[in-house]
Amino acid sequence: MPFPTQGDLFEWSEQHPDTAATECSQRSAADTIVPAIDLSPETELVFAVIAKHLGADSAITAPEIAESAGLWPEMKPANRGTKVRKLLEQSQASWPFPICGDSEGYYVAITADELSHYCANLRSRALCCLTRFASIRNAGRRAGFEYAGKGRWFPKPT
Numbered sequence: 001m002p003f004p005t006q007g008d009l010f011e012w013s014e015q016h017p018d019t020a021a022t023e024c025s026q027r028s029a030a031d032t033i034v035p036a037i038d039l040s041p042e043t044e045l046v047f048a049v050i051a052k053h054l055g056a057d058s059a060i061t062a063p064e065i066a067e068s069a070g071l072w073p074e075m076k077p078a079n080r081g082t083k084v085r086k087l088l089e090q091s092q093a094s095w096p097f098p099i100c101g102d103s104e105g106y107y108v109a110i111t112a113d114e115l116s117h118y119c120a121n122l123r124s125r126a127l128c129c130l131t132r133f134a135s136i137r138n139a140g141r142r143a144g145f146e147y148a149g150k151g152r153w154f155p156k157p158t
Contacts, residue, residue, distance in 0.1 A: 039091055039094060040087075040091075042069075042071055042083075042087060043087050043090075043091045045069035045070070045071060046065055046066075046069055046071070046084055046087050046088065047091075047095060048069070049065045049068045049069050050065065050099055050106050050107070050108060051097075051108060053105075053106065053107045053108060054107065054108050054110050055107055055108070055109075055110045055111070055114065056100070056102070056104065056107055056109075056114050056117075058107055059101075059102065059104040059105035059106060059107040060105045060106055060107070061081065061104075061105040061106075062080070062081035062082070062084040062085050062105070062106065063077035063078065063080050063081040063084070064105065065081075065084045065105075065106065066080035066081065066083065066084050067080070071083070071084075088101075088106070098115050098118075100114060100115070100118035101118075102118070102121065140153055144156050
């Protein structure tokens, strides 16, 4: 069964007052949803743009999000994209809907398959990072360093 449509998302947030989206407002006639929680103005604009992109087929890149939101026009597109990604990293836990991202851009997942695909991708990347961490830790030990935990290394005592 698919996730709710954009109009349903607004209705859902009103029916769940105990969530972070206790009050939602529509940003435009296009039925854009923005959570009324304590977010920076830039973050609200970014969320407003992403909320219009329902489903993986309507993904939007980070530089396009910044441009659509009218943010940081003086910056190069790549730098605007970096700022969008950092805003999302800092505030995604506050967004009541599943914001996903892949090589095509960001979107709100509207099907279980989209959400499953995104979560599987995240899990795979996390496991890859853990494997890389274990490999570099072992290589550091072979090179004569002593791992002290929490990312700290020391030369082995002589």
